[in-house]
Amino acid sequence: MIKARVTVTLKNGVLDPQGKAIEGALSALDFSGVGSVRQGKVFDIEVEGSDREAAEADIKAMCEKLLANTVIENYQVEIG
Amino acid sequence: MKSAVVLLPGLNRDRDMIAALTKIGGQAPATVWQTDTEIPDVDLIVIPGGFSYGDYLRCGAIAARMPVMRAVAEKAAKGVMVMGVCNGFQILLEAGLLPGALMRNASLNFVCREVKLEVANANTAFTRGYTPGQIIRCPVAHHDGNFFADAETLARIEGESQVVFRYADGTNPNGSLNDIAGVISDGGNVLGLMPHPENLIEAAHGGTDGRALFEGLLGKAA
Numbered sequence: 532m533i534k535a536r537v538t539v540t541l542k543n544g545v546l547d548p549q550g551k552a553i554e555g556a557l558s559a560l561d562f563s564g565v566g567s568v569r570q571g572k573v574f575d576i577e578v579e580g581s582d583r584e585a586a587e588a589d590i591k592a593m594c595e596k597l598l599a600n601t602v603i604e605n606y607q608v609e610i611g
Numbered sequence: 612m613k614s615a616v617v618l619l620p621g622l623n624r625d626r627d628m629i630a631a632l633t634k635i636g637g638q639a640p641a642t643v644w645q646t647d648t649e650i651p652d653v654d655l656i657v658i659p660g661g662f663s664y665g666d667y668l669r670c671g672a673i674a675a676r677m678p679v680m681r682a683v684a685e686k687a688a689k690g691v692m693v694m695g696v697c698n699g700f701q702i703l704l705e706a707g708l709l710p711g712a713l714m715r716n717a718s719l720n721f722v723c724r725e726v727k728l729e730v731a732n733a734n735t736a737f738t739r740g741y742t743p744g745q746i747i748r749c750p751v752a753h754h755d756g757n758f759f760a761d762a763e764t765l766a767r768i769e770g771e772s773q774v775v776f777r778y779a780d781g782t783n784p785n786g787s788l789n790d791i792a793g794v795i796s797d798g799g800n801v802l803g804l805m806p807h808p809e810n811l812i813e814a815a816h817g818g819t820d821g822r823a824l825f826e827g828l829l830g831k832a833a
Contacts, residue, residue: 545759548715548786597676600669600705602712603759 533578533586534611539599540571574598583610612829614640614655617683619674622661622698624807631809632657635825645677650686655828658683660697660752660807670713670755671701680706692736692828693801697753700793700803709794709803710768711760716753717786723752726782728792728806732772735795737802740827746779747820749806756805758787758794768794776804 541547550568557565576593578586587610594606614632618625625642633639641651650656663674674680680702687693687708695703703709716722728749730741741747760768765788768774776793783790785805793804808821 544761546714546717546757546786548717548719548757552719597668597672600672600712602704602761603714 533580533583535576535578535586535590536609536611537574537576537590537594537598538571538607538609539574539594539604540607541569542603542605545603586610612636612655613638613651613653614657614829615650615653616640616642617645617656617658617679617699618642619645619661619663619677619679619702621663621665621674622659624660624697624809627807627809628657628659628696631812631821631825632829635812635822636829643679643682645674645679648678648682650679650682653691655692655694656683656686658693658695658699658702659809660699663698663702666755669701669705671698671703671705674698674702675705675707684708687796687798687801690798690800694737694828695801695803696807696809697751697756697805700805701755703801703803708801709796710764710773711758711791711794713755713805714757714759715755716757716784718784721752721754722756722784723750724784725750726784726792726806727779729777729779730775731777732775732795734772735775735799735802737795737824737828738775740823740825747823748811748818749808749820750810751784751806753785753805756785756787758785758789758791758805760788765789771797773797775802776806 550570554568599606730745733743778790808824811821
C-alpha cells in the first residue's frame with residue numbers, strides 16, 4: 532500500500548475570500564505580523580500496490596481530472 | 612422546440628425550470644438522469660440550479676464528471692444549445708464547456724436577493740428576446756458565484772462579446788470580475804449564468820423579466 536498526500540492551493544493572483552477572512556480573524560485574536568493566509572485542501576490517498584512511480588502518475592492524473600480545478604488551483608503530490 | 616433537463620442528486624431548481632420550459636415552450640421537457648449516457652434528440656439541454664453532491668470538493672465538480680455530462684459535451688460539440696443556471700453554470704465550468712471559474716462570494720455570505728442585470732450581448736440565441744443593453748431584474752441565490760478568469764481569458768471573452776449578462780447599477784452580489792453574471796461559449800451555443808430567469812416568468816413571481824429569455828430561446832419572441 533502506498534500512501535500519498537495531495538495538497539491543492541489557489542494559484543497566485545486568484546483572490547481567496549476565505550483566506551482573507553481567516554487573516555482578519557487572526558488579527559482579531561491579536562496575532563500580529565500575519566502577512567497573508569491562503570486556504571487550501573489536503574487529500575490523503577492510499578493506493579494499492581508497491582510501484583511508487585505508477586502511483587504518482589495515477590495521482591497526478593486524478594489531480595488533473597478531479598481533485599484540482601486547474602483554472603484556479605495548483606496541486607502538489609507527495610508519495611509517503 | 613424540444614428540450615431536456617438534466618437531473619442530478621442535490622439539484623433543487625429542476626421543477627422551476629421544467630415549469631418555465633413547459634409554460635413558455637408549450638411542451639414538457641424530457642428529463643435525463645446523471646447516469647444516462649444518451650440524451651434524446653433535442654434542441655436545448657438545461658442544467659438547473661441547486662447543490663449537486665452537496666457542493667462537495669468544489670461546486671459542480673462531482674456532477675461535471677457524471678456520465679450524463681459526457682453526453683452533454685458531445686451534444687454541445689454538435690451545436691445543440693446548452694444552458695446552465697446557477698449550479699448548472701458551475702457544472703458547465705467544471706466540465707470545461709465554458710471559460711473561467713466560480714469562487715466563493717467575496718462577502719463569504721450566501722446571497723439570496725434580486726439584482727439588476729444588463730444584457731451585454733443581445734445577439735445570441737439565448738438573449739434575442741431582449742434589446743442590447745437592456746436592464747432587467749432577476750433573482751440570485753448562491754454562495755459561490757464570484758466569477759474569475761485569468762487576465763488573458765478575461766480579455767478574450769470580453770473581446771469576443773462572450774459576456775452575455777452583467778450585474779448592473781452596483782448590484783454585483785458576489786465580487787465577480789467585470790460584474791460578469793453570465794458567459795457564452797465561443798461557439799455561441801453554451802450559456803451559463805448565475806441568476807435565475809426561471810423564477811421571474813409570471814406576475815405571481817413579482818415580475819416577468821425572465822420570460823424574454825425563454826421566449827427568445829424557444830422561438831416565441833414577439
